[in-house]
Amino acid sequence: MRQQSGDASLLRRLNSAAILRILRASEDVTLTELAKAAKVSRPTAEAIVEELLAEGWAEEGDDEQGDRQRGRPARRFRFRATARHVVGVGIGGSTIRAMTADLGGVVVSTRTLAVGSDAGAAERMAAIVEIVEQCAAELGIASRDLAAVGVGTTGVVDNEGRVVKSVRLRDWTGLELQAELGKAIPAPLLVENDMRLAVLAEHWRGVAQGHRDVVYLFTGNRLALGLLIDGVPYRGAHAASGEIGEQPNGNWVAFGPVINYAMAAEPGELRSPSDMAEFAFERARAGEQAAIEAVEQFAVKLGEGLVTVVNPLDPEMVVIGGALARGRELLVDPIQAYLDRVCLYPPQVVASELGRESIVVGAVRLALNHADRVLFTSDL
The missing domain is CATH 3.30.420.40 (ATPase, nucleotide binding domain)
Known part of the structure; x- marks a missing residue:
C-alpha cells in the first residue's frame, strides 16, 4: 500500500489492514459490509478498496450474490489470494523439497532436488537457493517478490534461525542458516526445526x-x-x-x-x-x-x-x-x-x-503465517 505521512497515513494503513483482514476472512463482501465491519465510513472503505483493486490485493466477486438497490446488484469484493506467493522448503538428507502456494494456501507447484547425502553446508545451501529460484521463475517472478520463504531443517534451531546442533547433516552444527540463506534469497526468510513444522502441518492440513x-x-x-x-x-x-x-x-x-x-x-x-x-x-x-x-x-x-x-x-x-x-x-x-x-x-x-510432505507443508504454513502478519499489520 502507498506510503503516506503523519497520523493520517498511520490511520489509513490501519484501516487498510482492517479491510484486508475482512476480505481475507470472507468469501466476498459489499462496500457497506466492509465499512460496517471495519468501523469506517463507506467512502473511506470505497477509497481503500479501489486502491487494493489497483494494486492487485483485491478483486470483484460475483454480482449475482449481491444485494440489489434500484434493480442493480451491489459490487462485491474478495481478497485476491494469487496476489503473492510463498515457498516452503524441507531439507532432507539426500533431497531438497519445495512447495509453492498462494496466500490462500492453495499449492500451485512442488519440486524436488537431489543432493548428495554427504554434501557440505555450502553445497546444500546452494541447492536450497536454486530450488527457491526455480519456484519463483515458475511463477514468472524473481525470488525477491515472494511474500515469504519457510525452511525446515533437522537439528536444534534457535530464534535467529541458527542451527545450534545437528548430528545428521555435515557442517550443519553452528550454521547461521537463516542469515546465510538470506544473503542469496532476498525475500523474507524463516528457518525452523522440521519436527515443529511437521506437527504444524498436521494441525493445518493433516489428521490433527x-x-x-x-x-x-x-x-x-x-x-x-x-x-x-x-x-x-x-x-x-x-x-x-x-x-x-x-x-x-x-x-x-x-x-x-x-x-x-x-x-x-x-x-x-x-x-x-x-x-x-x-x-x-x-x-x-x-x-x-x-x-x-x-x-x-x-x-x-x-x-x-x-x-x-x-x-x-x-x-x-x-x-x-x-x-x-x-x-x-x-x-x-x-x-x-x-x-x-x-x-x-x-x-x-x-x-x-501427509507422508514425506509433512515438513514442506509445515514450511509453507510458516511462510504464510509470516506473510499474514506483514500483510495485516504494515505496508506491503
Missing part, C-alpha cells in the same frame, strides 16, 4: 485438524517428536523441543524386535533399521507370524517411549509420522492398545497421511 494438543512421533532413520500445545508448536526453553537426542540404551533400542527378525529372516542382507522395520511390515501383512510378533513388539516399545510424554502432557492425539507411518494399522493398533492400558486419558493414535 481441529485438535489443539498433539504429539507427533517421527519414525524413520531417526526418532523425533513434535509437540503442539494449545494449537502452537512447542519450542522449549532452548528451542530444542523435538530432538530426542541420545537415549540411555541407544537410539535404536525400540527397533530391536524388527532388527532381530530381519537379520534372522535374511541374515546376509544389510539394511538400515528403518528398512528392517519396513521389511517386517511387508512380511507381517503377508501373514508371517514371526513378523507379526516382531512388529507388535516394536510398536509397544514405541508406545513405552510415548507414554513418558503422553501422561504428563495429556494430548488429544498422537500422530505417527515419517517413513514408517506407512505401517499404519500395524503400528497404530498396538500403540493405541498400549496407551489405552497405561494412560488415564488415552489419546487417539493415528497415522499421518
Whole structure:
C-alpha cells in the first residue's frame, strides 16, 4: 500500500489492514459490509478498496450474490489470494523439497532436488537457493517478490534461525542458516526445526485438524517428536523441543524386535533399521507370524517411549509420522492398545497421511503465517 505521512497515513494503513483482514476472512463482501465491519465510513472503505483493486490485493466477486438497490446488484469484493506467493522448503538428507502456494494456501507447484547425502553446508545451501529460484521463475517472478520463504531443517534451531546442533547433516552444527540463506534469497526468510513444522502441518492440513494438543512421533532413520500445545508448536526453553537426542540404551533400542527378525529372516542382507522395520511390515501383512510378533513388539516399545510424554502432557492425539507411518494399522493398533492400558486419558493414535510432505507443508504454513502478519499489520 502507498506510503503516506503523519497520523493520517498511520490511520489509513490501519484501516487498510482492517479491510484486508475482512476480505481475507470472507468469501466476498459489499462496500457497506466492509465499512460496517471495519468501523469506517463507506467512502473511506470505497477509497481503500479501489486502491487494493489497483494494486492487485483485491478483486470483484460475483454480482449475482449481491444485494440489489434500484434493480442493480451491489459490487462485491474478495481478497485476491494469487496476489503473492510463498515457498516452503524441507531439507532432507539426500533431497531438497519445495512447495509453492498462494496466500490462500492453495499449492500451485512442488519440486524436488537431489543432493548428495554427504554434501557440505555450502553445497546444500546452494541447492536450497536454486530450488527457491526455480519456484519463483515458475511463477514468472524473481525470488525477491515472494511474500515469504519457510525452511525446515533437522537439528536444534534457535530464534535467529541458527542451527545450534545437528548430528545428521555435515557442517550443519553452528550454521547461521537463516542469515546465510538470506544473503542469496532476498525475500523474507524463516528457518525452523522440521519436527515443529511437521506437527504444524498436521494441525493445518493433516489428521490433527481441529485438535489443539498433539504429539507427533517421527519414525524413520531417526526418532523425533513434535509437540503442539494449545494449537502452537512447542519450542522449549532452548528451542530444542523435538530432538530426542541420545537415549540411555541407544537410539535404536525400540527397533530391536524388527532388527532381530530381519537379520534372522535374511541374515546376509544389510539394511538400515528403518528398512528392517519396513521389511517386517511387508512380511507381517503377508501373514508371517514371526513378523507379526516382531512388529507388535516394536510398536509397544514405541508406545513405552510415548507414554513418558503422553501422561504428563495429556494430548488429544498422537500422530505417527515419517517413513514408517506407512505401517499404519500395524503400528497404530498396538500403540493405541498400549496407551489405552497405561494412560488415564488415552489419546487417539493415528497415522499421518501427509507422508514425506509433512515438513514442506509445515514450511509453507510458516511462510504464510509470516506473510499474514506483514500483510495485516504494515505496508506491503
